[in-house]
Amino acid sequence: MKAIEITKPGVMQVVEREMPRLGKDDVLLKIKYVGFCGSDLSTFLGKNPMVQYPRIPGHEISAVIEAVGENVPADFQVGLGATVVPYTNCGHCTSCRKKRFNACRYNQTLGVQRDGAMTEYLAVPWQKILVDVALTDVQLALVEPLTVGFHAIDNAQVTDLDTVVVFGCGMIGSGAIVRAHLRGATVIAVDIDDSKLETAKKLGATHLINSKVQNLHEELEKLTHGNGPSVVIEAAGNPITYRAAIEEVAFAGKVVCIGYAAAEIAFPTKLWVQKEMEIMGSRNANPTDFEAVIKYLKNAGLDETLLISNIVSVDEAAGAMQKWSEDPGKILKILVRF
Structure with a gap:
């Protein structure tokens, strides 16, 4: 073969x-x-x-x-x-x-x-x-990559009271955007590519920030009324976005790390303590995440060509x-x- x-x-x-x-x-x-x-x-x-x-x-x-x-x-x-x-x-x-x-x-x-x-x-x-007999051949191939973002949102226990920032609107970030939207959260998508941001909007992102041409901190301050997002999902795997996640997350907020950064990253530990933030990793997905994605693909009417x-x-x-x-x-x- x-x-x-x-x-x-x-x-x-x-x-x-x-x-x-x-x-x-x-x-x-x-x-x-x-x-x-x-x-x-x-x-x-x-x-x-x-x-x-x-x-x-x-x-x-x-x-x-x-x-x-x-x-x-x-x-x-x-x-x-x-x-x-x-x-x-x-x-x-x-x-x-x-x-x-x-x-x-x-x-x-x-x-x-x-x-x-x-x-x-x-x-x-x-x-x-x-x-699953209801999903098409193409949809079946999208299940696993979407589960990883779903799992990150579940790790953060996101609710409709949260404002969630997703750094990186690739496939993993897209899954996080979808799941956070399904949970009723306000979703802020951050990327440096406008086409990915437009896809993020169609998947449920409430606000879009192109951090290449917009001031990330100023935009987040406006959108969160100076409080910062309660949850940050790092799905870019970039030292810049890792540091931004720590700096921008709200006091008593949560940072969920999915991406692998190629280089070691130095963090200001003062912010860890002052904010009493939760920083957690998110790896792969559990069976319940697969079930949730399959349900979403069957019921959401998603145009999978977006992805x-x-x-x-x-x-x-x-x-x-x-x-x-x-x-x-x-x-x-x-x-x-x-």
């Missing part, structure tokens, strides 16, 4: 791999679409410390059930559309014992610590399969990744069609 492989930094190619073996508890999936994630871009650029090469990327999955193992429950029928929870969890570490499986100490995500879904077929334990920058074939994937690496700020989501 065909597979897309990142052989080494800067080199992506189509290779032949053997068909996966179907275990008794496995579901064999015929892949329809797989999304390129920011982690895949980092792998391509040689900046992902969790990856060993060669690596098959991909964990944003749309597929159809091709076959099932003998121990798989009857709900998983051949021909049904499906997506995948792409993380492993050990069940024994401190995070797993608290039911926070997304932050398992020993997690291995498809396409990162282990080979991913950019293949024609993939065998997955049935416990990691989510079946998709390009759909390419397997043979076009390497070229699309190269273009993305040269201008990452313009891309929301690239889907590879199998």
